[in-house]
Amino acid sequence: MKITLPDKSVRDLPDGSSGYDVAKDIGPGLAKSAVAIIVNGEKKDLHDIIEKDSTASIITIDSEDGLEIMRHTLAAQVLAKALKNLYPKSYLAIGPTIEDGFYYDIETSQSISVDDLEKIEKEMNKIISSKSSITKRIASKKDALKVFKSLEEPYKQTIINESDQKDNFQLYYQDQDSFVDLCKGPHLPNLSFIGSFKLTKVSGAYWKGDSKNTMLTRIYGTAWNSDKDLNKHLNSIEEAQKRDHRKLGKEMDLFHFQDEAPGMVFWHPDGWTIYRQLQNFVRQKIESNGYVEINTPLVIDRKLWEASGHWDKYRENMFITEIDEEHANEKRVNALKPMNCPGHVQIYNQGIKSYKDLPLRFAEFGACHRYEPSGTMHGLMRVRGFTQDDGHIFCTEDQIESETGLFINLLSDIYADLGFKDFNIKLSTRPEVRVGSDKTWDKAEQALESAIKNLGYPYKLDEGDGAFYGPKLDFVLTDAIGRAWQCGTFQLDFNLADRLDAEFVGEDGKKHIPVMIHRAVLGSFERFIGILIENYSGKLPFWLAPKQVVVASIVSEVNDYVMEIQELFKNKGIRTEVDLRNEKISYKVREHSSKKVPIILAIGKNEKANNTVSIRRIGSNDSKVMDLNKAVQEITKENTI
């Protein structure tokens, strides 16, 4: 039998050889660290017999694939067994690997909490210390069903029953033990390959991810080849928690939430300063990109929402208001706008539009309210009241491609200025709940896809994820610690203009329906500010920082000089505060540093005598003495985007 290795070398082995034999043939070191094998592109257990001439490569424990297999074995063989040992009356569901770790879902009548994790870890370590070999046997459907029937594992039986494979069910065993798991494999050849792990959390999860099904208990863990790697991972989680915008928002006194208005932000002075800076920045960008800013009502009669289709397709997300009958002559049902589009069409509809008016680009910092389910809210990232940097472009079909290009330019320009260099594009097509005919959707999807294709941007297709009125492009940016955030959106709509009677007079003198493009760059200010805070760990770029400079006195006799300095900076438009309190300079430095003020000027007798300032920047532990006027000049220069 001939085995071709990745380096194209060919080895001749006796028929009936396994992956382990191949590894041993290459070298004893490899045989020692081998955990599985890839045969003709398929991952197999190390001791599976290779049936014919094949290409193969050995998976070692220290490779990516090896780590993945180790996590898988840890979940399916160790965690599952530990759970069955501790909770014999539970039923096993599934236990896959995920990024950095694994989880196992079980159904249990006893509730399992984080306090139980230590106990489970102990049981897992006991199982691992046996260093048992893992063996498998191939069973027919009937045979496999029999095994899991006798073990009283209903979920495993369901998996087997719903499987379209006939007989190739793999049952994994550990030495003489009675534990069996159904698994597609591969697994480690034995438990001595298990590295360092930690169970991290417990939560509920639906069987097969469907909220109509039973809620199972899901136990999460993370696993690595060494203690060092495990600790590195645990540290990076801690680091991410340190930049949680909810924590920083409190520490920096930017905003708060309270029970009476769940999902609605109370912006404090410093938080609102960031908001206004960001808004002015976007305003300037869109104005120079041919948009005109408008503003439309928050509360609008249901009739308009019926006409737009929102009442039908979006009602469960809408806040409805009703006038108190006793005080009103007529009863009217209104909705708080969840989107700005119908309002924009109303402004478009005032007066007759010509093809010469197109493309017409309306922009609005539109405050929207959506009734999000209670479990989905998350700080500033997912709220019920938010303001979009919204815009609607009314144009002809011929203009779609150029508008797509202009928008992507605007978006990448804004992202770059805010410190985000990378973004990905996703093309989403018709969802199940939608308005408009399939023919219209065909046209819209084709138009958007050909626009993005012709412009040459790479994109990924996401079928069925479009808005109810049209297909869209979504823009996903990557932050400083590699997380992805979907922010910008560009949605092509061939329906709404028609529904709300928007028209224009074409060159032919006849009436036509314009194409409407819904678009946003940041998405919402609330969410985007949350992203900015986390991206920068609260240390915002100078132009965005709510307090830019704090001038702190070291002794009270320099107070007049401190006030003078503040005046100079304020005159240059720098947001500057003084700290004249009777406290030590180290106390003041600590306090303003923890509030992430970019620049602290410490002022003592020397500075006053020489007309200088001592500059300390956030993130740096030294200070630099500089001539006052030069400092004003230099820092003013930094106050640009």
Next chain:
RNA sequence: GCUCAUAUAGCUCAGCGGUAGAGCACUUGCUUGGUAAGUAAGAGGUCACCGGUUCAAGUCCGGUUAUGAGCUCCA
């Protein structure tokens, strides 16, 4: 919306049947101190809300609301 957990002083948290605690912050003294916490004293709480058990409830039980972690949504 679902599962589990949590809710005590402005903040972070301890207390878990028997007159409400700590650190920081706050106020007032003293201290004018050179780059991440000077010092002493004082003030501050219907223990989320509603109901139940008990001689007695932050403490045990039920419900409501909110928050957190997931799930499901959303985009």
